[in-house]
Amino acid sequence: MGIPDKAIQEADINRWASGMEEFMEDRETILEIKHLQTSFLTSSGKVKAVRDVSFSLKKGEVLGIVGESGSGKTVTSLSVIRLLAGTGVIEGGEILFDGKDLAKVSMKEMRTIRGDRIAMVFQDPMTSLNPLIPVGKQITEMIEEHNRGMSKAQLKEEALKLLKLVHIPEAEKRFSSYPHEFSGGMRQRVMIAIALACKPDILIADEPTTALDVTIQDQILKLLNQLREEMDMSIIFITHDLGVVAEVCDRVVVMYGGRIMEEGPVEAIFERPSHPYTQGLMASVPDISLDKNVRLVSIPGSPPDMLNPPAGCPFVLRCAYGRNICNAKVPPVTEIGEGHCSYCWLLTPEAPKENNPYK
């Protein structure tokens, strides 16, 4: 419990020195999601938010999930910690963590895992803290929940350590402050402190910097990176900012319409994006040197209606290369490089050569 000791830190430095890539290969898989399907039952029908999503997370890895709103990235992570709204149901698939299938464990058992082993930082630091409770209390609450029998003094000490860990100046003074007395960046740090309270194995960060300014975003990203190095945590980083992904993630999963479009190591995704959607996303962000007279490449249309998603590839309606088969059948997976997969019909061996950027 508490802050990592010095031995771990030294081991950490050594492992960083020995090269990240080698290190990643022989790491164990900590979380594995297989064919996850999550839906919401609404008055107008079933919203299939996540449809057949599979990926895995290794120890100490930062996995980025990229996609636009409604692509199912947040629902995927909420399924992992079983915090779906009342109408949300996991309809199929497995979430394997520590020998258990989280999709099937009881809520009581889930409570011992959530917060303690898997913690989450939510998108909006303004609304996810309780405005009526001092931040110190909100942190100790979390520690107490998972460590019954700790004395009040011990709890406070732990909470202060956490506040210092996330670089909140004058932690003692701030301990009894209320959330409204903090700025957005500071609140996000408190959120991170709460999430780290029990030294989780996995931290899910859902757009942790979207609501923040560049300068504060920079501080938060550095903090997360430092914590990953010090605590050997695995992080699932949900965002739509590709610039942030390029900097912090080891591997990326690109989601659209509740399905995975492309998955691979971050270098591969950026150097050789192999799905029309990923390419479209990258082209929509103006490059620093882009001539102002050149029009931005935009993806026409808008995301699919998840009440009646297309039977095949969800991106087909906005894709410049869409064909009949894309509309009818879900594309199979094609391996492009090591650990780099794309779900697109254009990449299959049978795909015709005309109007095909990949052949």
Next chain:
Amino acid sequence: MTKDDSIMLEVRNLVKHFPVKGKKKEVVHAVEGVSFRVKKGETFGLVGESGCGKSTCARTIIRIYEPTSGQIFLKGEDISHMKEAQLHPFRKNMQMIFQDPYACLNARMTVHDIIAEPLRAHKVCSSRGEIHDRVYDMLEKVGLSREHANRYAHEFSGGQRQRIGVARALILKPELILCDEPISALDVSIQAQVVNMLKDFQDELGLTYLFIAHDLSMVRYVSDNIGVMYLGQMVEICEANEIYAHPLHPYTRDCWRLFRFLRPPRQSRKRRVPLRGIFPAPFIRPPAAASIHAVNARSRSAVNANRP
């Protein structure tokens, strides 16, 4: 002042203070002496952190807020202290696009009524038929269709709502559009659509934009000139490419350095020096000098003494 026809908007020493509740003498210095010029047909980008006063600045220019002092010239006419009745004809010439496409459209009005409201307020159309025609025409221009006219705002996606916001701003054929973070709330793939649309309108109608955003790569792409605001003051104004290549003010330099441009992963993992500190809290009394000194790691005491 000599009348210069090429200048669309000129702001001189604009100041806006907000009173603090409960404390009679204290004020929040939201905008503290901002001056700039925007030429006809150009886009002026305004960047800065949240709370630096860029939105207040735009809202004061369009006279949603009364300026505390300073002058605002719209095509050479001083509108900063005009009475509402005098100002009315000028309002037709400047319109605003708001940040939040969810909050800025009245949920109880149909799209037709939302877009027609400015026409009615300024009594530009003589008949109902003319209003219909102009609304339908505008809807098609922003990439929506006639069938959308009788729907309500909640039936649209974020990108479509922003198109409705643009249609409402353009219906009076204004020359100056103040865009207050028009794309911040939209998804990446939709942002490009809206930016392209705004650029097309500019080419077609010769519009002048004041473009507020915090996405620096987008601002650089759309703007001719960029102004960087910090704590209510304009710390640097420069040509868009130049400000990126040779930022002069330390704050600007830090901003560009810290912003995550889209670059290949290897390049972007270079070490960055963090900008230290938090900025001077609710700046009721902002630091006398270049306010940046609280944040800037390189500041020297000399900067503290006088405001550049």
